[in-house]
Amino acid sequence: MEEVQQQQQKRSWRSEAKTAYEEWQVEEGIPRYSGSYIENLNTLELGNWARKGVKGGFVNLAGQELDDAYVVEIPPKGQTKPEHHMFEEMVYVLSGRGTTTVTQADGVRHIFEWGRGSLFAIPLNSIHQDFNSDGSNPARLVAVTDAPLVHNLFHNTDFLLNDSFQFKDRLNVDPERYNGGGKFLAPKRWETNFVPDVLKFKLFDQSERGAGTSVSFELAENTMAAHISEFPVGTYKKAHAHGPGAHIIILSGKGYSLMWKKGDKEKGRYDWHVGTMISPSDRWYHQHFNTGSEPVRYLALRFGGNKHPMGSGFIMEYGENGDQIEYEDEDPEVRRMFEEEVRKNGAVSKMGAVPSRKLNS
Ligand SMILES: [Fe+2]
Structure with a gap:
């Protein structure tokens, strides 16, 4: 009853x-x-x-x-x-x-x-x-x-x-913003209305998410925003989770993403190439892998503008710890699958040894 x-x-x-x-x-x-x-x-x-x-x-x-x-x-x-x-x-x-x-x-x-x-x-x-x-x-x-x-x-x-x-x-x-002009509001945050070519835009270190570089865009005084990320051949990003709404478009390279809900045993796998769009569900973990022979660059169109923020509790917020899984804490199957895929494609993993876990102090 x-x-x-x-x-x-x-x-x-x-x-x-x-x-x-x-x-x-x-x-x-x-x-x-x-x-x-x-x-x-x-x-x-x-x-x-x-x-x-x-x-x-x-x-x-x-x-x-x-x-x-x-x-x-x-x-x-x-x-x-x-x-x-x-x-x-x-x-x-x-x-x-x-x-x-x-x-x-x-x-x-x-x-x-x-x-x-x-x-x-x-x-x-x-x-x-x-x-x-x-x-x-x-x-x-x-x-x-x-x-x-x-x-x-x-x-x-x-x-x-x-x-x-x-x-x-x-x-x-x-x-000038309509002609591709703009200014950096912060070291990695470019404000404009128009970016002539995101495939060529200069990127900056983003090692906190694993290997790779990125830049964010604040566009047309929107509350929505965008960013580009790139990560090298033979590498993959750290898994992380946040609110819904990010639309990721693959601009160069090939590979796959894993997506899963916290607590799920099985992870969904989505293979991609130039022109694929992928979107993680609300607070699902997602992780991107480069298995090809060139750097992977992607564009994320999303909520979470920094100039006109929507305030605490809004959808692109991260959890308390950034909801990121460090390499040393991830399911060993993640690394195993990546190395197998890289081998199949004739590439070489550049991830090195799995870092040892940090001891709690
Ligand atoms: Fe994300």
Whole structure:
């Protein structure tokens, strides 16, 4: 009896109604992809997206409705319809070349040119439009937004898509930011609206997460943010866990990630290559492994901006100890699997011996 009551209680936690975000997705009428990863964003099948005037598809990963992703493809010499919206948007260029215009209500217009590897953010609610400048090849873009969070908060699509409020604090910034200009807010934190090529951006030591380098981006005065990490051939990162919403795009190299919930015996394995997107679930451990012959570089589009933080308790927070598993504390199977994979690929592990455990003082 007690067990039945508990189950009923559990069921009542979630409403049977669709969320405002889910309803909006149905209205938009394009394919929707879920799960923990998309094996190849470059070949994801897309449908006609009437509102944007191009083909598109939603990507909803890690079973959460806080942030999401979508992919669009702009045909040769084609363009998206102009739009504005009350959710933040960061865009990565998967392929092709083109331009984007951002227009303010006072008529000021910014135009910037992008190509494969570019990253940019649209200032909240500003009118923008993307153009493919290539006459023979499509351009494919992937965007990460906080549309689910904002849709579910306001549950009013008209407000989200048609309100004309101008965020002067986000628009009145150094116009050079649209040309790739910016400044370091901290030694590893670059502020801009546009990064011409994340594949070439200079990175800095990030040895606290194991081998590798990184840099963070604060974009367009957003609360959302991004970072790039790179780690060398024959190495892997330390496992760690945090809140949901990070969308990781593989920019170079090949390997795999392990993801698991605290206490799980089995770890899920996700093999990846350039163009894969992977997203860890809320507080699941995740760990990335380079088994190929070149450095792995990835872009993470996520919550957790440092300039405009969301405060204590918000979703990208780490646990008390950073929720990181040091190499010496990890399951020995993790190292064994990595060394076997590296051998299979004809590469050599550079991880050295497993460090000895630190003694408690
Ligand atoms: Fe992470």
